[in-house]
Amino acid sequence: MSVSRTLLALLEPGPRHGYDLKRAYDEQFAHGKQLAYGQVYSTLSRLLRNGLVEEAGVEHGAGPDRKRYTITDAGVTDVETWLRTAENPEPYLQNTLYTKVVLALLSGRSAHDVLDTQRSAHLAVMRDLTRRKADGDLADQLICDHALFHLEADLRWLELTAARLDALAEVVRS
Amino acid sequence: MSVSRTLLALLEPGPRHGYDLKRAYDEQFAHGKQLAYGQVYSTLSRLLRNGLVEEAGVEHGAGPDRKRYTITDAGVTDVETWLRTAENPEPYLQNTLYTKVVLALLSGRSAHDVLDTQRSAHLAVMRDLTRRKADGDLADQLICDHALFHLEADLRWLELTAARLDALAEVVRS
């Protein structure tokens, strides 16, 4: 998901410190899964090492000191390029569902059970997301829709595969 | 994708050595992207440390020596549990496309360009996959279908988001 690029982009409008960055990230992008503080600082240290951000002094004030980070020109270029480049959709070819089905077939287990289990889980999550979508603002709705579309895609595939299971069993054992 | 679980499962039918395992993996699961040998051996060493596999002697013969690995009872249990458990579909909520769109909006760049670029890339890949699907066996077809379903899901989402861009811009800037 490129947390590192995202943090870098959040730094573009102006200098920030790690703790602040973590909260900005969570507010926009943590849909259920917050970023760990540890990851923020280790990511920042790598960005620093790679010259995409710079330290811009320590801020004293209420509470512990804050290290402010600024994005560099190289950093801006990096964000720019990232946003202009399409994501590579290759990973869709490496999918866990297919892997599990084939491994079930190869090991003489029930591939039907694998498909059924996943189908139930997906349906449950879809019900949940539909509820969340109804309560959320536009951003939440778009996120939920994205997930729902992909869950539907999986469901279609689960049905298709269930219907072809015997034929698939022969192919993979060759 | 849990390469480690996959290698473990491939070890279930009988002992194998790393090189052999790599080829077995590639044959079934490398759709375009082969496994690196390095990854096989580092994965095996972790499985060994965790007690999911054991070394089962060295095989002399034609060529270099081969270290045979056997799955342990703990390993079988692990595979069993993995196959019986549904994959958690949460990751669909953490998606790069949404992230890019929001970051474009926040930084005053053109979110429409982001959507358009991704749309073109997806369409190109879909054409390619449709061709591959026509040439492949049933396994290839299922893999391609899975990817195609998800690419379609993305496309639907891209359209939906494009239509809501102005409203989204207001929400994310609040």
Added chain:
DNA sequence: CGGGTATACACACAGTGAATACACCGTGTG
């Protein structure tokens, strides 16, 4: 002292690329 703020550090897993080593096989040369 407890709780919110802020950072650092050690560690784990995942993945990459180069290096090493052995055996087999064909080929050109003395």
Added chain:
DNA sequence: CACACGGTGTATTCACTGTGTGTATACCCG
């Protein structure tokens, strides 16, 4: 014909990068 040579396929190791987790630490304020 013997044999050195190099290329190819087999098999493993290692050092290193990137990503992410959990814990410890320190500060300030009420």
